[in-house]
Amino acid sequence: MGIMRLGYIHMKVTDMEEAKNHYANLLGLYEVKAEGNKVWYKGWDEWDHHSVVLEEGGVGVTKFGYKVEYEDDIAEIEKKAQAFGATVERMSAGDNPEVGDGIRMVGPSGHTLEVYHSMTEYGTEVGTHNPEAFPRHLVGIGAPCLDHALMSTPNVKEQEEFFKATFDYFTTERVDTTLEDDADTIAVWMTNNNIYHQMAVLNGPQGGIHHFAFRLEDWNEVGRAADLMAMDDTPIDIGPTRHGITRGRTVYFFDPSGNRNEVFAGGLMSHRDRPMVTWTADQVGKGIFYHARELNERFTTVFT
Incomplete structure (x- = not known):
């Protein structure tokens, strides 16, 4: 079965301007999209569009996203989650910006977990052709x-x-x-x-x-x-x-x-x-x- 990694986390924050200063200027994440009360970020060594979503209005986690290796893995995980007794629904490409088709489930812990296969590729900050070891102009901590x-x-x-x-x-x-x-x-x-x-x-x-x-x-x-x-x-x-x-x-x-x-x-x-x-x-x-x-x-x- 093809879960490859934790692909993204969607968090709530009380004040977006304060949060942007923290995640962009201290942690050094790159802002890749802003729309309404949400901002999307990635680290400098991540190639997919985003790994962190911030949404203004509260605190805590909204959902986690997990990327699978093969598209068929989504249906397999869906069956296994349903057999376990989890609530599962399909999500369509675009429900999450730059994220493809997948499933959304709520497990025993009460967390919303999304499983997807594709996300728009943004590229790392050093590229894939004869890359440098890190970007020359990292900001703050420069979390990769x-x-x-x-x-x-x-x-x-x-x-x-x-x-x-x-x-x-x-x-x-x-x-x-x-x-x-x-x-x-x-x-x-x-x-x-x-x-x-x-x-x-x-x-x-x-x-x-x-x-x-x-x-x-x-x-x-x-x-x-x-x-x-x-x-x-x-x-x-x-x-x-x-x-x-x-x-x-x-x-x-x-x-x-x-x-x-x-x-x-x-x-x-x-x-x-x-x-x-x-x-x-x-x-x-x-x-x-x-x-x-x-x-x-x-x-x-x-x-x-």
């Missing part, structure tokens, strides 16, 4: 691409099973209350390729989002990103630090509307035969923030 997101739901296990059944995801790491077979699941990290986690699911509000993340190259870029956040008085939630889970390097911070962002570098590669890692609740501080080994209250309570 969207990386992953963490959604919330009170029933993590059910959403985990949904992703396995419909998207062919597998779990790379998890946090359970204990190591017993009947343990409650607090969080899972999931993928279907070598990216260690395309989506994570955390125990929290139904239909909520904890954060969405942009990939950076290395630890130095993560540190530089934190410096730029300090220069702009951007609220930092935690970091720079390292995760025990995923082993990635990270800074968590907030956009002006209160949506949590992350910049993320490094981390493990996934393989289907790699043994799944299980963390227990008493060690979750080490798992999330490897250096401090404790969670701050804001990190565990703020969702949008």
Whole structure:
């Protein structure tokens, strides 16, 4: 089955001008379209038209978009989602600007998930013919691409099973209350390729989002990103630090509307035969923030 990656995330913001300053001038995303109360963005190393949609009017996530490898994959995923009991409807090319035909579904977590095959190709900022390593005139952090997101739901296990059944995801790491077979699941990290986690699911509000993340190259870029956040008085939630889970390097911070962002570098590669890692609740501080080994209250309570 052909889910290739998380293709886009559609977020709500309270003030578009403040949001544009944050996503364009701090994160360094490129504005590719503006219409009504929405703006579309891409990172400099993304070739499809957009990966982030901002819509003025509230906070939190509106929907996620997933790109498949083959057009026939859409019908296959539709059947699997319906068999699981999800609400599924067809969407037509143009329902989302520059996005082709696909399906729209609501899974157990209450999130709207869209699956599509084609999006207008915009091209990377360095092109595909003898390209440079990066654009000469990056703005701010210069985030190259969207990386992953963490959604919330009170029933993590059910959403985990949904992703396995419909998207062919597998779990790379998890946090359970204990190591017993009947343990409650607090969080899972999931993928279907070598990216260690395309989506994570955390125990929290139904239909909520904890954060969405942009990939950076290395630890130095993560540190530089934190410096730029300090220069702009951007609220930092935690970091720079390292995760025990995923082993990635990270800074968590907030956009002006209160949506949590992350910049993320490094981390493990996934393989289907790699043994799944299980963390227990008493060690979750080490798992999330490897250096401090404790969670701050804001990190565990703020969702949008």
